[in-house]
Amino acid sequence: MYRPLWSDEILQEVGNALESKIKLTETQRQRRIAKMRDAFPEATIQPASCLAASLEGIPDEGDKHVLAAAITGHAQVIVTSNIKDFPAAYLSQFDILRQTPDDFLIHQFHLNRSLVLDKLDAQAVNIRRQRVDILTTLKIVAPKFVALVETFL
Numbered sequence: 001m002y003r004p005l006w007s008d009e010i011l012q013e014v015g016n017a018l019e020s021k022i023k024l025t026e027t028q029r030q031r032r033i034a035k036m037r038d039a040f041p042e043a044t045i046q047p048a049s050c051l052a053a054s055l056e057g058i059p060d061e062g063d064k065h066v067l068a069a070a071i072t073g074h075a076q077v078i079v080t081s082n083i084k085d086f087p088a089a090y091l092s093q094f095d096i097l098r099q100t101p102d103d104f105l106i107h108q109f110h111l112n113r114s115l116v117l118d119k120l121d122a123q124a125v126n127i128r129r130q131r132v133d134i135l136t137t138l139k140i141v142a143p144k145f146v147a148l149v150e151t152f153l
Contacts, residue, residue, distance in 0.1 A: 057090030
Protein backbone atom coordinates (compact mmCIF):
# COMPACT_ATOMS: atom_id res chain seq x y z
CA MET A 1 0.00 0.00 0.00
CA TYR A 2 2.98 2.30 0.49
CA ARG A 3 6.71 2.42 -0.02
CA PRO A 4 8.68 3.46 3.07
CA LEU A 5 11.77 5.64 2.69
CA TRP A 6 14.29 6.70 5.29
CA SER A 7 17.83 7.86 5.72
CA ASP A 8 20.22 6.80 8.46
CA GLU A 9 19.49 10.09 10.21
CA ILE A 10 15.74 9.44 10.09
CA LEU A 11 16.22 5.95 11.53
CA GLN A 12 18.26 7.45 14.36
CA GLU A 13 15.33 9.73 15.18
CA VAL A 14 12.89 6.81 14.91
CA GLY A 15 15.04 4.88 17.38
CA ASN A 16 15.03 7.81 19.78
CA ALA A 17 11.24 7.98 19.60
CA LEU A 18 10.91 4.22 20.16
CA GLU A 19 12.85 4.59 23.38
CA SER A 20 11.27 7.80 24.65
CA LYS A 21 7.63 7.31 23.60
CA ILE A 22 7.12 3.55 23.51
CA LYS A 23 9.73 2.81 26.17
CA LEU A 24 11.68 0.22 24.20
CA THR A 25 15.06 -0.77 25.58
CA GLU A 26 18.25 -0.10 23.61
CA THR A 27 18.31 -3.78 22.56
CA GLN A 28 14.67 -3.67 21.45
CA ARG A 29 15.35 -0.43 19.58
CA GLN A 30 18.31 -1.91 17.71
CA ARG A 31 16.35 -5.05 16.88
CA ARG A 32 13.38 -3.04 15.55
CA ILE A 33 15.58 -0.85 13.35
CA ALA A 34 17.45 -3.92 12.06
CA LYS A 35 14.13 -5.61 11.24
CA MET A 36 12.99 -2.50 9.39
CA ARG A 37 16.19 -2.44 7.34
CA ASP A 38 15.91 -6.18 6.60
CA ALA A 39 12.25 -5.98 5.60
CA PHE A 40 12.77 -2.95 3.35
CA PRO A 41 16.38 -2.93 2.08
CA GLU A 42 15.41 -0.58 -0.74
CA ALA A 43 14.00 2.01 1.69
CA THR A 44 17.33 3.46 2.80
CA ILE A 45 18.36 6.49 0.79
CA GLN A 46 21.12 8.99 1.29
CA PRO A 47 20.28 12.51 0.15
CA ALA A 48 23.08 14.80 -0.92
CA SER A 49 24.28 16.72 2.13
CA CYS A 50 23.95 20.05 0.32
CA LEU A 51 20.24 19.48 -0.35
CA ALA A 52 19.11 19.85 3.26
CA ALA A 53 21.04 23.09 3.66
CA SER A 54 19.13 24.65 0.76
CA LEU A 55 15.64 24.01 2.14
CA GLU A 56 14.90 27.44 3.56
CA GLY A 57 11.17 26.84 4.08
CA ILE A 58 11.68 24.32 6.87
CA PRO A 59 11.74 26.33 10.12
CA ASP A 60 13.79 23.87 12.19
CA GLU A 61 17.33 23.23 10.90
CA GLY A 62 17.20 19.78 12.46
CA ASP A 63 14.23 18.77 10.28
CA LYS A 64 15.59 19.74 6.88
CA HIS A 65 17.16 16.30 6.41
CA VAL A 66 13.68 14.75 6.43
CA LEU A 67 12.50 16.81 3.47
CA ALA A 68 15.81 16.22 1.71
CA ALA A 69 15.25 12.47 2.05
CA ALA A 70 11.66 12.80 0.82
CA ILE A 71 12.78 14.76 -2.23
CA THR A 72 15.61 12.34 -2.99
CA GLY A 73 13.31 9.33 -2.68
CA HIS A 74 10.43 10.93 -4.62
CA ALA A 75 8.12 10.49 -1.63
CA GLN A 76 4.51 11.59 -1.79
CA VAL A 77 4.02 11.96 1.98
CA ILE A 78 6.09 12.81 5.03
CA VAL A 79 4.60 11.06 8.06
CA THR A 80 5.35 13.07 11.18
CA SER A 81 3.80 14.26 14.41
CA ASN A 82 5.84 17.44 13.97
CA ILE A 83 3.36 19.25 11.72
CA LYS A 84 4.45 22.79 12.60
CA ASP A 85 7.95 22.31 11.20
CA PHE A 86 6.73 20.98 7.85
CA PRO A 87 4.57 23.77 6.37
CA ALA A 88 2.09 22.33 3.87
CA ALA A 89 2.45 25.32 1.53
CA TYR A 90 6.23 24.87 1.36
CA LEU A 91 5.99 21.08 0.87
CA SER A 92 3.45 21.51 -1.93
CA GLN A 93 6.10 22.91 -4.29
CA PHE A 94 7.76 19.48 -4.10
CA ASP A 95 4.40 17.67 -4.50
CA ILE A 96 4.81 16.27 -1.00
CA LEU A 97 2.06 16.07 1.63
CA ARG A 98 2.53 15.76 5.35
CA GLN A 99 0.40 13.56 7.54
CA THR A 100 0.41 12.68 11.19
CA PRO A 101 0.82 8.97 11.94
CA ASP A 102 -2.86 8.99 12.87
CA ASP A 103 -3.94 10.50 9.55
CA PHE A 104 -1.63 8.23 7.57
CA LEU A 105 -2.97 5.07 9.21
CA ILE A 106 -6.57 6.23 8.85
CA HIS A 107 -5.93 6.88 5.16
CA GLN A 108 -4.45 3.38 4.76
CA PHE A 109 -7.44 1.93 6.60
CA HIS A 110 -9.88 3.61 4.23
CA LEU A 111 -7.88 2.45 1.21
CA ASN A 112 -7.99 -1.21 2.25
CA ARG A 113 -9.57 -1.98 5.61
CA SER A 114 -9.17 -5.76 5.29
CA LEU A 115 -5.48 -5.56 4.51
CA VAL A 116 -4.79 -3.17 7.40
CA LEU A 117 -6.66 -5.42 9.84
CA ASP A 118 -4.82 -8.47 8.48
CA LYS A 119 -1.46 -6.70 8.96
CA LEU A 120 -2.33 -5.73 12.52
CA ASP A 121 -3.23 -9.35 13.24
CA ALA A 122 -0.06 -10.63 11.55
CA GLN A 123 2.04 -8.23 13.60
CA ALA A 124 0.34 -9.42 16.78
CA VAL A 125 0.89 -13.09 15.91
CA ASN A 126 4.53 -12.35 15.10
CA ILE A 127 5.10 -11.16 18.66
CA ARG A 128 2.74 -13.73 20.21
CA ARG A 129 0.14 -11.17 21.20
CA GLN A 130 -3.39 -10.14 20.26
CA ARG A 131 -4.53 -7.29 18.02
CA VAL A 132 -5.64 -5.41 21.14
CA ASP A 133 -2.01 -5.37 22.37
CA ILE A 134 -0.83 -3.81 19.11
CA LEU A 135 -3.62 -1.24 19.35
CA THR A 136 -2.68 -0.39 22.93
CA THR A 137 0.82 0.50 21.76
CA LEU A 138 -0.44 2.36 18.68
CA LYS A 139 -2.82 4.41 20.81
CA ILE A 140 0.17 6.47 21.96
CA VAL A 141 0.85 7.88 18.49
CA ALA A 142 -2.41 7.19 16.63
CA PRO A 143 -5.41 7.37 18.96
CA LYS A 144 -7.96 8.25 16.25
CA PHE A 145 -6.79 5.32 14.13
CA VAL A 146 -7.12 2.97 17.10
CA ALA A 147 -10.62 4.28 17.83
CA LEU A 148 -11.56 3.65 14.19
CA VAL A 149 -10.18 0.09 14.25
CA GLU A 150 -11.89 -0.64 17.56
CA THR A 151 -15.27 -0.03 15.89
CA PHE A 152 -14.52 -3.15 13.81
CA LEU A 153 -13.63 -5.44 16.72
